[in-house]
Amino acid sequence: MSGTDNQTEANQMTGAEIVLQALRDNGVEHIFGYPGGAVLPIYDEIFQQEDIQHILVRHEQGAGHMAEGYARSTGKVGVMLVTSGPGATNAVTPLQDALMDSIPLVCLTGQVPTSLIGSDAFQECDTVGITRPCTKHNWLVKDVNELASIIHEAFRIAQSGRPGPVVVDIPKDVQFATGTYTPPSASKVQKSYQPKLQGDMRQIEQAIELMKGARRPVIYSGGGVINSGPEASKLLRELVELTNFPITSTLMGLGAYPASGKNWLGMLGMHGTYEANMAMHDCDVMVCIGARFDDRITGRLNAFSPNSKKIHIDIDPSSINKTVRVDVPIIGDIGNVLEDMVRVWRASAKDADKARMAEWWEGIVHWRGRNSLAYKMNDDVIMPQYAIQRLYELTKHRDTYITTEVGQHQMWAAQFYGFEQPNRWMTSGGLGTMGYGFPAAIGVQVAHPDALVIDIAGDASIQMCIQEMSCAVQHNLPVKIFILNNQYMGMVRQWQQLLHGNRLSNSYTEAMPDFVKLAEAYGGVGIRCDKPADLDAAIQRMIDSPAPVIFDCRVANLANCFPMIPSGKAHNEMLLPDEATDEAVATAIDAKGRALV
Amino acid sequence: MNAHLQPTGSAYFIAKETEKAENHTLSVLVDNEPGVLARVIGLFSGRGYNIESLTVSETEHQSHLSRITIVTRGTPHVLEQIKAQLERIVPVHRVVDLTVRAAELGHDRPIEREVALVKVSGEGETRAETLRLADAFHAKVIDATLEHFILEITGKSSKIDQFVAILKPLGVLEVCRTGIAAMNRGPQGM
Numbered sequence: 141m142s143g144t145d146n147q148t149e150a151n152q153m154t155g156a157e158i159v160l161q162a163l164r165d166n167g168v169e170h171i172f173g174y175p176g177g178a179v180l181p182i183y184d185e186i187f188q189q190e191d192i193q194h195i196l197v198r199h200e201q202g203a204g205h206m207a208e209g210y211a212r213s214t215g216k217v218g219v220m221l222v223t224s225g226p227g228a229t230n231a232v233t234p235l236q237d238a239l240m241d242s243i244p245l246v247c248l249t250g251q252v253p254t255s256l257i258g259s260d261a262f263q264e265c266d267t268v269g270i271t272r273p274c275t276k277h278n279w280l281v282k283d284v285n286e287l288a289s290i291i292h293e294a295f296r297i298a299q300s301g302r303p304g305p306v307v308v309d310i311p312k313d314v315q316f317a318t319g320t321y322t323p324p325s326a327s328k329v330q331k332s333y334q335p336k337l338q339g340d341m342r343q344i345e346q347a348i349e350l351m352k353g354a355r356r357p358v359i360y361s362g363g364g365v366i367n368s369g370p371e372a373s374k375l376l377r378e379l380v381e382l383t384n385f386p387i388t389s390t391l392m393g394l395g396a397y398p399a400s401g402k403n404w405l406g407m408l409g410m411h412g413t414y415e416a417n418m419a420m421h422d423c424d425v426m427v428c429i430g431a432r433f434d435d436r437i438t439g440r441l442n443a444f445s446p447n448s449k450k451i452h453i454d455i456d457p458s459s460i461n462k463t464v465r466v467d468v469p470i471i472g473d474i475g476n477v478l479e480d481m482v483r484v485w486r487a488s489a490k491d492a493d494k495a496r497m498a499e500w501w502e503g504i505v506h507w508r509g510r511n512s513l514a515y516k517m518n519d520d521v522i523m524p525q526y527a528i529q530r531l532y533e534l535t536k537h538r539d540t541y542i543t544t545e546v547g548q549h550q551m552w553a554a555q556f557y558g559f560e561q562p563n564r565w566m567t568s569g570g571l572g573t574m575g576y577g578f579p580a581a582i583g584v585q586v587a588h589p590d591a592l593v594i595d596i597a598g599d600a601s602i603q604m605c606i607q608e609m610s611c612a613v614q615h616n617l618p619v620k621i622f623i624l625n626n627q628y629m630g631m632v633r634q635w636q637q638l639l640h641g642n643r644l645s646n647s648y649t650e651a652m653p654d655f656v657k658l659a660e661a662y663g664g665v666g667i668r669c670d671k672p673a674d675l676d677a678a679i680q681r682m683i684d685s686p687a688p689v690i691f692d693c694r695v696a697n698l699a700n701c702f703p704m705i706p707s708g709k710a711h712n713e714m715l716l717p718d719e720a721t722d723e724a725v726a727t728a729i730d731a732k733g734r735a736l737v
Numbered sequence: 738m739n740a741h742l743q744p745t746g747s748a749y750f751i752a753k754e755t756e757k758a759e760n761h762t763l764s765v766l767v768d769n770e771p772g773v774l775a776r777v778i779g780l781f782s783g784r785g786y787n788i789e790s791l792t793v794s795e796t797e798h799q800s801h802l803s804r805i806t807i808v809t810r811g812t813p814h815v816l817e818q819i820k821a822q823l824e825r826i827v828p829v830h831r832v833v834d835l836t837v838r839a840a841e842l843g844h845d846r847p848i849e850r851e852v853a854l855v856k857v858s859g860e861g862e863t864r865a866e867t868l869r870l871a872d873a874f875h876a877k878v879i880d881a882t883l884e885h886f887i888l889e890i891t892g893k894s895s896k897i898d899q900f901v902a903i904l905k906p907l908g909v910l911e912v913c914r915t916g917i918a919a920m921n922r923g924p925q926g927m
Contacts, residue, residue: 268772273783277827280771297827332768332830458821461814 151322155284155315156181159248162291164191165324168219170210170586171195172203176223177263178250181315195586195615198607200227202579204234205605208243209566209580213541214587215369217244217299224250225263228309229270233573236274238305240570241392242367244298245305246291247271253313254282267309276304277333281311284319292327301335302456303367335455339472344480345488347427347451347468352489354425356500357385360408360437363392363569364430364454366562368474373562375478376429377401382485384494386504388416390431391554392569399558405504406513409437410705411551414512414714415504417703420445421711422503428452430474433464434570435737443710453477512703513555514717522672524549524624524695528556528596531622534679536560539591541584543567545577545601548630548701549623553596575604578621582608585617592620592683599625600649602690609662612688620682620689623655626697634700638725639734659690670694700725708733756812760789761836762847762919763820764927765805768828769795776826777805786811786819790851790894792916802830806919833927835919842923849919853897854879855888858908867907874900885910 153161159182163171172195175183186194197203200222207218218238222231228249238245252261268280277297279290287310294306322328351357359380365372373396380387380403387397388405397404406413408420417439420426426448431437433452438444444464452459452466453474460469470477515525542557543566544550550567559565566584568576581595595602602623612619624630632647656666665687669678675693682689702717706728715728767773774793781788790808795801809819816834823832835847855876857867860883867886871878876890890900894917901912920927 269775272772272776273779330768330827333827456825458818458825460821462818462821 151320152318153321154181154318155287155310156185158284158287158319158321159291159310159315160185160189160192161321162288163219166292166295167216168192171219171221172197172206172210172583173221174198174200174203174223174227176227176250178224178252178312179221179227179248179310179315181312182221182248182250182310194221195582196611197579198610199605200230201233201575202582202605202608202611204231204245204247205237205573205576205579206583206586206608207245207247208234208238208241208576209543209583210587211238211243211245211583212366212566212580213563213584215563216587217246217295218583219246219248221248222250223263224252224267225265227263228265228267228307231307232270232274233571235271235305235307237568237571237573237576239274239276241568242303242363243305244303246294246298247275247305247307248291249307249309250315251280251309251311254311255313257311267307271307274305275307276302278307278309280309281314284314284317287314287319288322289327292322292324293330296329297333301333301337302364336457336471337455337473337476339453339470339477339480341480343468343470344477345484347470348481348484348489350425350449350451350468351383351385351427351485352492353496354385355496356422356424357383357427357497358405358419358423358425359385359387359427359429360389360420360431361387361393361396361429362390362431364474365393365396366430368430368455370562372396372430372475372478375475375482378482379478379485382482382490383492384497385427386419386501388412388419390434390437390569391567393431394554394565395559395562398560400560407554409434410439411555411701411703412705413555414510414703414716415507417705417711417714418507419504423448426450428454428466429478430454432459433462435463438464439705439713440708440710445711510716512714512716515699518696519672521696522670522675522693524552524626524699525556526672527622527624527675527693527695528552530675531594531596531679532557534676535592535594535683538683539588540564541566541581541588541591541593543577543580543584543593543595545595545597545604546572546574547598547601547632548626548634548699549596549598549601551631551701552624557596574598574601578602578605578619579608581619581621582612582615582617585612585619586615589617594620594622597621597623598630599623599627599652599655600629603653606658609659609664609688609690613663618686618688620685620691622682622691623693624695625652625655625692626695626699627652628697630699631701633698637700638706639729641726655690655692659688662688664688664690666690666692668692668694704728706733707736756814758810758812759816759836760808760810761816761834762849762917763807763809763823764831764833764835764919765807765823766830766832766927767803767805767826768830769801769803770828773803773826773828774805776828777807777823780822780826781807781809781819784818784822786815790916792918806917808917831927835921838921842921842925844922847919847921849893849917850891851894851897851915851917852889852891853901853912853914855890855901855904855909856911857886857888857904858884858910859886860884863907867904870900870903870907876900
C-alpha cells in the first residue's frame, strides 16, 4: 500500500472520531458535559481515549458555566458537550451568559438523526433555532465530510474578534457515518468573517492629542482588556504609568489594573466608588478601553459625563455609539491598539505638562476622603463587607481565583476583594446569572488544580447550581464555596426596600437547608461561622481543607449594598452609606426610576 | 410596522429621541446558507428594529451569494446601529446603506422598484375601465377569463399603491407584491 493510500485511509473516520480528533487538533484537554441518547457515539469515543478529560456535570447549565470559568481563567476556549432536546435547552443560559460577557465557548450538541429532524422526535428540539440569538454563530452539521471543518471554524469564530459562544449541532447519524477528516490547516474558512484587529493610526493619534491636553482625564477600562490577553493588561498598566491618568474599571475588567495601584479609583457604576463615579461625571477626557457603556455603568444617559470628549476603543464596531456618542472611536484589538497608543505617547507626549492635572488629582484625593465604602463594624454580628475583607487578607498571598454568584455578595466581593492580576475574577456581569459562580469555580479548578478557588456566594444563588457539589467531589476538585448567608435574596430585598415600601415579597429564603449537613451529604466539608471573632480561624480551616468546602458565613441580615446610584439617577447623585437613612432610602427612587431595572 | 416602538437599547433611555425617523434602504450581501435569513430577521425582531419591506434571492450562483434588500425605519443613530449589528452576523459580507450612498453620489435616492400582481374581478362595463387604467400605468394583462384579469405592474412603491387604490372600486380580489429591489445609479458597483 502506498503512502498516499495510507494517508487517505487514516483520514477516514466516523463522525464521533472526527469530533475527538478535531478537539485534539484545537488543543482541547478538558470538556464539560453530560451524556444522552443523541451523543452516545461521541461518549463511546471519549471512553476509548485518554488525551481529553471529560468532566461529568450534574446539569447542563453547570457544564456551560464550568466551561466559562475555564475559559476566562485561562484565555483558552471552553468546551461543553450535551445531548439533544433538554440537554441543549439547559445550555441556553450559559450560552447567553457567555455571549453577553464575551467568553469563548464551543458547545457541541447531539441532535436526533437527520431523517427524524422536524418530526417532533423524542428529545428533539430546534437547537440552531433556539440558540441563534444566544450565540455568535451556530451550525447544524448535515454531512459528515463537513464536520471537521465546521468544528475548526467554530473554534476560530469563538476565540477571534469579540469572543463568544458557538454551537455545533451534530445529528446522531452524522456521528455514526464515516467521512473524511480535514485538518485545521486545510479547513474551509468563512470569508465573510474577518474581524478588524489593528486600530486606525489617525484615530489613535487624535486620541493621544486629546489625552495630551486633558486637564481632568479618566481611563475607564473593561472586560475587553482581559479578553485581549495578559499583554493588554501590561500595556494598560504602562499607559497609566506614562500618563498618570486615574483609572476605574467595570465589574468585568477588575484585575487588569491592580487594586493596589496608586492611580486606582475602584470600580465604577451602580455600586462603584464615589471617586470613580465623580471622576467619570466631571472629567474632560474619557478613555474607554474595552468596555461598552452598559446601563449599570452610565446611570441616567442624558446626564452621563456631560462635559467630556470620549475616546472609545473596542473590537466590536457595533459597540461604538450604541448608547453613548463618542468623539474618537478606535476599532481594533485592545492589545494592538494599546501598543500603538503607548508608542505614540512615548514619541509625542512624554513631555506633556504633568502639572495640568494637579487640581484634578487634588479633587480625587478629596473624593477618596469621602470613604464611600465605609460600613459600621459590629462585634456580635459578622458584617458581609468584613467577611470579604478578612477573606481577602487571608488569601491574597496565595494563588487565588475568585468567582461569584449574582447579588449583594457579588458587589461586596467586587468592592472589597483586591484584584492584582487579570483572569483571577470570574463573575456573571452582563446576564447576571444566579448559579454561575459555583460551576465556574469548578471550571477554574480543573484548569488550575493547585490553585485556591473560591466561589463567593449568596444563600439564594448557591442553591441554583448546588448539585455540582457532586461533580466537585467526584473529580476531587477542592473548590471553596463562601456563602454570605443573610437569609434573604439580599439584592431583591434591598430593591424592595428602595422601591416597594419594604414589602418583602418572596425574598425571604424560608426552609433554608443546613449548609453544613448538605456539604457532608455530598461528601464535602461544611463549616459554619457566625461570630466575627471566630471568622479568621474558620476561613483558615476552609483554606487548609483538601476537600470541597461549603462555608456558611452567617452575616448581618439587613445590610444594604452602598454606595448606590439609584435607578434613573446620574453619577453625581449617589446614595452614600452615611447618608442612607431609612427615609433617604425610601425616597431615593422616583416614579420614573421605578420602571427601570 | 412598529414605528411607535423605538428601540431603546437600555432601560435608561428616558430621554426622548430628538432625531427624526427616516426610511432607509439597505443592501446586505450574505452567504446563501441555511438560516441566514432567520439570522437577519431575528436581529430585527430581537432588537426592536422595523422592517418595512424585505426581499431576498440568490444573485451570484457561482459564489453562493444572496442579496437581501431591506427597507427599514429609524433615527440616524438607530440606522447606524442596524448596519453595525448586521455586519456582526458571521455570514454577512457587506452592508450598504443605499440611501446614504445615493446622497453621497449626489442623487435624491436609490432606484427602487417593485413588482405587483393584482387580480381584478369584473364583468361588462368595468372591464374596459380596468384595461384603460392598466394601460395608463403600463401594467400588463397576464391572465384573464370573462370574470377576471391578473395585471402585472412594475414601478416605485408609491405608483403601485396608487394603482391598487384606483382599481379598488373596480373589484380587487388579490394583491401580491414582491417588496423592493434597489440599487444605486451610476457605473460604480455596491
